Amino acid sequence: MIDETALLPANTPGHALKPAATPRLSFASTSVAGLWVEIFDNLLSAEPLWRSFETEADCTVFQRFDYLAAWQRHIGARHQILPLIVVWRGFGEEVLCIAPFALNIAGNPKKLSWLGQQNSDYCGPLLAPGLESRIGAEDFRAVWSEFCNAIQNEPSLRFDLADLRKMPERIGAQKNPFVHLPVLPNPSNAHLTKLRGNWETFYSEKRSSSTRRRDRTKRRKLGDMGEVRMLTAEGPDEIAKTFAKLVEQKSAAFVRMGVANLFAEPGVRDFYFDLATGPLTNSFVHVSKLMVGDCQASINLGFEHRGRYYYVLASYDAGEVSRFGPGAAHLRDLMQRAIERNLREFDFTIGDERYKSEWSDTETRLFDHIAARTWRGQPAALAELFKKRVRRTIKQNAWLWSLALRVRALPGRAKPATSADDDK
Numbered sequence: 001m002i003d004e005t006a007l008l009p010a011n012t013p014g015h016a017l018k019p020a021a022t023p024r025l026s027f028a029s030t031s032v033a034g035l036w037v038e039i040f041d042n043l044l045s046a047e048p049l050w051r052s053f054e055t056e057a058d059c060t061v062f063q064r065f066d067y068l069a070a071w072q073r074h075i076g077a078r079h080q081i082l083p084l085i086v087v088w089r090g091f092g093e094e095v096l097c098i099a100p101f102a103l104n105i106a107g108n109p110k111k112l113s114w115l116g117q118q119n120s121d122y123c124g125p126l127l128a129p130g131l132e133s134r135i136g137a138e139d140f141r142a143v144w145s146e147f148c149n150a151i152q153n154e155p156s157l158r159f160d161l162a163d164l165r166k167m168p169e170r171i172g173a174q175k176n177p178f179v180h181l182p183v184l185p186n187p188s189n190a191h192l193t194k195l196r197g198n199w200e201t202f203y204s205e206k207r208s209s210s211t212r213r214r215d216r217t218k219r220r221k222l223g224d225m226g227e228v229r230m231l232t233a234e235g236p237d238e239i240a241k242t243f244a245k246l247v248e249q250k251s252a253a254f255v256r257m258g259v260a261n262l263f264a265e266p267g268v269r270d271f272y273f274d275l276a277t278g279p280l281t282n283s284f285v286h287v288s289k290l291m292v293g294d295c296q297a298s299i300n301l302g303f304e305h306r307g308r309y310y311y312v313l314a315s316y317d318a319g320e321v322s323r324f325g326p327g328a329a330h331l332r333d334l335m336q337r338a339i340e341r342n343l344r345e346f347d348f349t350i351g352d353e354r355y356k357s358e359w360s361d362t363e364t365r366l367f368d369h370i371a372a373r374t375w376r377g378q379p380a381a382l383a384e385l386f387k388k389r390v391r392r393t394i395k396q397n398a399w400l401w402s403l404a405l406r407v408r409a410l411p412g413r414a415k416p417a418t419s420a421d422d423d424k
Contacts, residue, residue: 024041025154029143032143035096037089039147040084081103088143135177184370191349193335193345194361203332225295229291231291243301286304297322299316300312
């Protein structure tokens, strides 16, 4: 029987009273000697183990417990998502891997995906350092098969389709074991740049003298409209006001682009607001704005995690100030701040926009695993595979993608948002 309190938002009566639990399922691997698998069907029972492991595990910010717990409270619970947290243990009960999955228990077909997949730029497991040398590709595929079989033997946990998206080829210093499954490229890649030296040296290496001159000209024109300065929003009230303006600007941009408003989806606005202001998450969330006089010309919500800045949500004022690139100026200020804070990397995250390739020196390939587990999942799997191949073809062809963007932005042609998976 499913623990229904795992689906409740945090402020729902009864949620805080849910006791810690033993794993819903556990079994010894018959393929890998000494490997033990535990499956939890709620977050609270896995929380102590997860929090301890994430301090040493290879992972991205999107696998932090507090990030995904906030997502489940505000979004997953509203969509009847059941967390399925899978823990692989080795000899001495050491944790080797935690894979945070989600099961849409009311779906038809029922899908197994990554927890928070819709609103995460990178999805995947948390890995013990050096796991790559201990469990190879063949062993991992065998353990994955054992997990799927164990789940299918539980009537309330069965799924029809595995739909695992946006998996990076590498997690930390090692290969992501999930790319050993049958995968295809995600329609988009991700991009980051290594930060080094001081800002002036880095800027000179990345931008030509003519481009730097053009940047200075635009900033000077912004200065003609008012004092230009980047400010970090401090304190709950200031963060709340700044975030509200980001939502307003970003919502208007979605209309111009011809896509559905991300923040109109149930729980999404509350999720990001909780991240920005919550006592357990605001330590790694950074909300900033580029002021031009009294105008909030550009706003950004980003994350800091283990020496890396994640550029996640950005918006800009579409008025007169937009003529002189406030978003680009804000981005440069963010990179300068990251260097001054001794961060090692600036991650532009998912998406192949041209400005990302102009700054980045590392392209991160992302992969998806789509596989039917029952006959009910077969049509959905075939449809998803076809759509992904078409989208990949369009997005990786500059002319086709430019045409698609123009068509999408035509008045009256707005489509439902495809999800944060592919459109950033």
